[in-house]
Amino acid sequence: MHEKLIFEHAAPGRSADAQYPRVPVEATVPTSLLRATPPLLPEVSELQAVRHYTRLSQLNFSIDTHFYPLGSCTMKYNPKACNQYAMLPELLGRHPLAPESTGQGVLQILFELQEMLKEVTGMRGVSLTPMAGAQGEFAGVAMIRAYHRARNDLARTEIIVPDAAHGTNPATATMCGCTVREIPTQSNGDIDLEALKGVVGPHTAGIMLTNPSTIGVFERRIREVAEIVHGAGGLLYYDGANLNAILGKVRPGDMGFDVIHMNLHKTFSTPHGGGGPGSGAVGVSERLLPFLPVPIVGRDGERFRWLDQQDLPQTIGRLSNFMGNTGVLLRAYVYMRMLGRDGMQRVSEFATLNANYLMARLQAAGFEVAYPERRASHEFIVTLRREAREWETNAMDFAKRLLDYGFHAPTTYFPLLVPECLLIEPTETEPKEELDAFVDAMIAIRKEAETEPAKLQGAPWTLPVRRLDDVRAAKQLDLTWKPATA
Amino acid sequence: MPFIPHTDADVRAMLDVIGAPDIDALFEEIPAALRAPGLPGIPPAMTEMEIGRCMAEFAARDGRPLNFIGAGAYEHHIPAAVWAIVSRGEFYSAYTPYQAEASQGTLQLLYEYQTMMASLTALEISNASLYDGASGLAEACLMAVRANRKSKSLRILLPLALNPTYRDVAQAIAGNQNLVFEQLPFDAKGGQTVVSALDQYKGKDVTAVVIQQPNFFGTLEDVDAITNWAHANGALMIGVVNPTSLAVLKPPGEWGARGADIACGDGQPLGVPLSSGGPYFGFMATRAEHVRQMPGRIIGRTVDLDGKPGFALTLQAREQHIRRSKATSNICTNQGLLVTAATIYMSLLGPRGLARVAATSMQRTQQLVDALTRIPGVRLAFDTPRFHEAVLLLDRPVKPVLEALAHRGIVGGVDVSGRYPQLGHALLVCATETRTVNDIETYARALAETLRSSAAAA
Amino acid sequence: MSNVPADLRYLKSHEWARLEGDGTVTIGISDHAQQALGDLVFVEAPEVGRRVSAGEACAVVESVKAASDIYSPVTGEVIASNVDLGGQPELVNSDPYGAGWIMRVRPEDKAQFSAMLDAKAYQAALAAETH
Structure with a gap:
């Protein structure tokens, strides 16, 4: 086509x-x-x-049309009601600078969303303004810097990240004017505490962690990590990429984190939209409250109002022209209200059940799991290094062949730590039948790899295009259409 | 269970395969001391019907006042087809097109978008979007630092007549990398940036000059002179522009003798609803020579194994997932869904429709200015060429007047006297093509009565 | 296995350097490095006349999957950079030690060149890296 x-x-x-x-x-x-x-x-x-x-x-795969087990992206079903009720004409037509008196409805929604996010994260304050996870990260690290600056602790410019971290973590640290110190991950998936002790010190601004980590396991010694970093005068940043795994089970605030960003487009099911809009709300502990990005919704008695620089003189400032991705926030609000307190806990329970089931079945089918001695969180890693060595069919070939079988590919080659890896996150909204069908496809593809590897190496065969020439795309840049000249 | 398909039999069968007695056992690696007792602060679940009712009530409370605010977000007519297509699950529930073969729809659309934005700005290259106009300017300033290698000062000149929130956001985002923002004043009579104010920077190291066209007051700037000054002094030129206006106004790529180097702005006017402030999208275009310094996703056309044309993300080596701490930006997602809306919007309007929207909006604003300045106590701040916004000066504080208008169902503009005390009681107003002559008369009547009754009260 | 010519000097970060008869030093990336990067799509060489310090990142090579800084092994002035790479970055892949050279520097201190790894030491470093 x-x-x-x-x-x-x-x-x-x-x-x-x-x-x-x-x-x-x-x-x-x-x-x-x-x-x-x-x-x-x-x-x-x-x-x-x-x-x-x-x-x-119709040329796209999407959650509405295909199983989309993209690790670290939480591609769960986006309920239609969230879209419909966020697009009521009054909400769509409201100008962001209209007087607060004409926006009490939307302000109340945002205020209640702030309160709910405080509750699920165990943090003391929330700002909804960051427009994506990466901007939430930026806000978080900028607050950590502002905190140290306010204490005149100017030497603290180092951000520690595990080597398995998402690339945004170091990129964010740079954007905030910090330098990055990497620490290794142990073979069991936990952070190397001795290495951590070796890098913390008077230059430590903070550490950025995802828990469960990017390799899909819970960092069991998180309290010790917090003690080491806090003891050295640094703060702890929680990358909320994997919040879906622990929603309602354990709260980042209780783990000792000082700041968290949440990807509302993952955990709270707002649409991914082909790559945005996201929303990266941030939550903070007591000591970072004065630095939250503005605006925030405040309440005076029965009235809701915007809090800005005048209310928070130490704020890191504004990150968007108005109030971040408000329409996305409305969708998250509808979703959270439909889940309710019990539904939120079920999210992590069934996301974890689906991941562990899929992992167990793939393992039984002969696939090598990267951390077999650990429980999967809401996602897990399969390494295809054996398949790559024996049949010259690598993770990319499996991923592309899965497309022919009608499944979106899992995340490939991330985290960088594990060779030939697939990071698989089924989410809680997939039925058992879909997971079984995925396992069947993986088994069938493995058989093909053994007998007809060319089927994988040339895949996909049934999509609108076959594999694209990335080298040509980058070398002979064709970024805009030009009319044929007569 | 909302959005969870598992039957009891499914759960039992799955636990058997895992070899776990119950779901709780799957969380055994989390230390017991950390386990949350539940979420008592979250209200119980609502059905779709209940939350629908609840949202309708919130919405009804806010109502649908008649809007005369612009200031960075503009109420234009959005053709019905735009969101009917945007809401299709294949666009709405897809992710970033990493698997190009399974994302050709999104990728081709983004390539078409890049073509449209490059042409609209008259520059060679457009990215696939940024978060919004304000953060886009911050990214443009950081990009200018990378692109202008001869400059070491990190000094960026920002006009005072630039949307003040854009300045705030640029400072919040780029300030951490030690960029120095200095201000260019505007002419008190004309509301335009004073070109001669640049003279004090002659011979000094300036990394980039920013100009907004039309500026925050709606006034048109002398973009040619400022662009030529920037280039003569080794600075890059960044234009912050309104995309609707580019259907009629000279595009950044044609400013001055050589054209601006970077154009950015907010894409909201192109088919994106006001929606209380977002989600919108930022756009950015530049010359081909700077493409590797540009942040954000970029789509390229290439061929597949069979030589058939297709589309893919390209130049990814600039991005955070590869370049990590040396990336051009930490940005990952763009605002794909809003770009989808904008691309369909521009296709439906075409060059003629967009020009008509722009020219009609200008005409409506002129009519609004004429109607309101006939009211005693209201006068025009700047009598210079403008696009579709204007600053009016009232003879009394603006805020109470706006509150009174709001009670009459009119959102009458933005009080800008806080940000610009030198102007006095200043009110920024806007009328787009969606405001009829009747709407304008309604506003004028309401304002006249409001001023009369508050004068009477005083 | 990758080709490591015996007559060149190397850095652990995979640059090679050759001392020319006129006392200048030609710099490129090793065969191992070009293999690891894959097909190059872009090379950004430094401007002629720029003064670079030993250990300073002064060029970038970019493939589809990675972008990598090139460090100068010596301090000095850049006297030439390979203009052919602008249109044909693939020269680095096809002929890393010849037509794929990246820049030429006039060193201020030849000891910096002598301090680089010889072919044997570089080979040992490569062996250590892959295990």
Whole structure:
């Protein structure tokens, strides 16, 4: 299936006339400020546009159409109600700078969301403004820096990250003007405490941790980690990428963390949208409260209002033009209210059940699990190093072949620590039948790897395109369409 | 159980395979002392019907006032087809297109988007979006530092007439990397950035100059002169622009003799609802020579094993998941779903529709200014060419007037006197193509009555 | 296995260097490094005239899956950089020690060159790295 570019559907003079003002008007500005030639936007009818973009949508895998066990991404079902009720006309039409008196409804929703997130994380304060996990991370590390600066502890510029950490962690540290110290992971998946003791000191600003970690196991000695880092004067940052694994079971605040970001698009089921919008709300312990990014929703009696720089003079400031991705926050709110307190605990229970079941079945089928002596959290790692060695079919080949079988591939080659790995996260919303079908596909692909490896090496065969030439894409950059010149 | 499909029989069968007595046993590695007793602070579950009712009540409380605010977010008509397609699960519930073969829909759409934005800004390259306009400017400033290798000062000149929140966000995000932001004043009469104020920087090391067109007051800047100054002084030129305006205004790539180096801004006007402030998306375009310094995802067209054309993420070596602490930014996701909306919006409007939206909005704002300045106690702050916003000066504090208007169902603009005390009682207003002549008359009547009655009370 | 010419000097970070007859030092990346990176798509060489310090990151090589800094083994002025790599970064893959050279530096202190690993020591470092 191939769909032309929208520009190739166009014809000069055609347009969707009902969609814009009828009467032509001259733009009254000095000629020197006027545009000379019109932009290259397509000239198509409404039906052409609708058909084109509907066809494009059909070229995608998505949660609504496929099992999507992408590790570390929590691709759970996005309930339709969350979208519908976040798109009520009054909520969509509200201007963010309209007076608070005309926004008490939406402010109350955001306030209650803040309160619920405090409860599930065990933190003292929450700011909803970060627009994605990476911006939440930025806010977190910026708060840690601001905290040390406020105490005139200016030497603390080092951020410690485990070597298995997500790439955003070190990138964030750099954006905050910090330097990165990596510490190794032990073979059982836990942090090397001796190495940690060796790097902490008067330069330590903090440590960034994910727990369960990026290798899908719970860091059992987290309290000792907290003692070591706190003892050295540093703070603990919780990367909420894997919050789905522990929701309602253990709270980052109780583990000793000072700051956390939550990926609402993972744990609280707001859509991934083909790569955004996300939402990276942050929660903090007592000592970081003054530094939270603004705005925050506050309450005076029965009235809700924005708290800004005047209310929090030590804030790290504003991270977005208004209030982050408000529409995403509304979706998270609807989801949390539908789950309720018991439903939230069930999220982690069934996410963990599904992961451990899938791991057990794959293991029984002969696949090598990276940390067999550990319980899986909500995700786990299979390493295909044996398959790669014996049949020259690597993790990428398995991933691509899975697409032919109608499954989105798991995360490949992350974490970097484990060779030829698949990081598999089924989430709680998948039924047992779907997991069984995935195992069947993996077994079938393994058999193919042994008997007809070319089937994997050339995969996928049944999708709109076969494997793409990444080298050509990067070398002969073609980033925009250009009309053929006559 | 909401959103969990397991039957009791499923659970038993699965636990048997795992070899665990119950689900709780799966959490045995978490030290007992850490286990939470439950979540008493979370309310009990609601059904879809119940939460639907609850949300409708919240929404009804806020109502649908008649809106005359712009200030960075603009109420335009959004064709019905836009969100009908955006809400399709194949776009809505897909993730970042890492598996290119299973994401050609999203990837091709982003390539089309890049083409449209590059053309709209008259620059060669566009990325696949950033979070929003304000954080996009912060990213543009950081990018300018990487791209302008000759400059060592990290000094960025920001006009005072730039949206003040953009300045706040740039400071919050880029300030940690020691960028120095210095201010360019605006002319008290015209509301435009004073070009001669640049003279004090002559011969000094300036990394980049930022200009917003139209500026925060809606006024049009002398972008040619400022761009030429920047280039003559070894600085990069960053243009913050409103995408709707680019259908009629000179695009950044054509400013001055050589064009701006980076264009950025908020894409919200292109089919994204106001939605209390987000999600919107930021756009960024640049010259080809700077492509490796640009943050955010970029899509390229290439071929597959059979030589068939296809689309893939490219230049990923700039990004955090590969480059880690040396990445161009920590950004991962963009605002894909909003870009989907914008791409469909631009396709439906085409060059003619977008130009008509822009010109009609300008006309409506002119009509609004005419109607409101006929009211005693209201005058225009800057009588210079503008796009679709204007600053009005009232003879009394703005906030109580806005509250009174809100009671009449009118959201009458933004009080900017806090950020610009030098202007006096300043009110920033906007009318887009969605405001009819009737709406404008309604506002004018309400404002006249409000001013009369508060004058009478005083 | 990768090719490690005996007449060159190396850094542990996989740069090679050759002392030319005119006293300048030509610098590139080793065969091992180009293999590990895969097909190169872009090389950013330093400007001619720039002064670089030993150990300073002064060039970048980029493949689809990685981007890597190139460190100068010696302090001195860059007197040439390989302009052919602009259009043909793949030269680094096909001929890392020849047409795929990256830059040439006039060293201020030749001792820095002499202090680099010889082929045998580099081979030992490679062996240690893979185990």
